[in-house]
Amino acid sequence: MIVLETRRLLLRRLEPRDAPALLAVFGDPEAMRFSDHGVRDLPWVEGWLAGCLESYRQRGFGPYAVVERESGEVVGYCGLTHHPDLGGRPEVALGYRLARSRWGRGYASEAVAALLAYAIHTLRLRRVVAQIDPHNPASVRVAEKAGMRYERDLLLEGYTHPDRLYVVTAPP
Numbered sequence: 001m002i003v004l005e006t007r008r009l010l011l012r013r014l015e016p017r018d019a020p021a022l023l024a025v026f027g028d029p030e031a032m033r034f035s036d037h038g039v040r041d042l043p044w045v046e047g048w049l050a051g052c053l054e055s056y057r058q059r060g061f062g063p064y065a066v067v068e069r070e071s072g073e074v075v076g077y078c079g080l081t082h083h084p085d086l087g088g089r090p091e092v093a094l095g096y097r098l099a100r101s102r103w104g105r106g107y108a109s110e111a112v113a114a115l116l117a118y119a120i121h122t123l124r125l126r127r128v129v130a131q132i133d134p135h136n137p138a139s140v141r142v143a144e145k146a147g148m149r150y151e152r153d154l155l156l157e158g159y160t161h162p163d164r165l166y167v168v169t170a171p172p
């Protein structure tokens with residue numbers, strides 16, 4: 001199911017058949033450099049995909065496949081995850097991760113801008129956050145270009161150093 005279309009990308013609901021394309025991203029040490037968990041394997045990716053399908057059912061949103069229109073390939077994911085307790089409150093968090101071969105083309109900025117507009121204007125979410133490692137300048141830049149602003153540092157259980165919490169809120 002296609003959720004969003006941008007000039008060069010489609011965002012659609014993930015499906016179990018996307019596991020190999022997602023493994024190419026979650027299994028790449030460079031793409032996982034700022035994750036405290038390191039690279040992931042196929043069983044983990046399959047479990048993550050099952051969680052995405054559950055999120056669509058329960059919430060009506062989730063992480064989405066990012067499809068490059070020109071090639072038709074799944075080049076990563078970008079989407080929203082509900083967290084019952086993120087630093088002491090429920091939050092909807094934006095997440096994105098692309099295949100290294102597609103970095104530096106403005107794809108993340110294109111996907112995130114469209115997704116945040118969808119979150120605020122279509123899903124009517126009041127607030128969306130992004131947890132970003134301060135040493136990940138590309139991700140900080142993507143969030144800031146999409147209009148997110150730094151709110152506070154957040155040290156989550158199991159993490160070795162605090163992330164920065166970026167936030168966008170719906171207009172009053």
Ligand SMILES: CC(C)(COP(=O)(O)OP(=O)(O)OC[C@H]1O[C@@H](n2cnc3c(N)ncnc32)[C@H](O)[C@@H]1OP(=O)(O)O)[C@@H](O)C(=O)NCCC(=O)NCCS
Nearest residue numbers: 031096097098103104105106107108109132137138139141
């Ligand atoms: C973060 C990520 C999604 C960015 O994807 P992308 O499609 O290359 O991003 P874009 O091209 O839209 O924009 C990147 C911006 O960061 C800038 N940037 C990239 N590397 C940078 C660096 N080392 N220092 C400063 N700025 C940098 C780019 O110049 C660009 O800004 P600009 O448009 O003003 O020039 C991609 O690198 C990725 O998947 N990384 C691994 C996973 C990850 O870190 N996800 C985010 C977790 S919070």
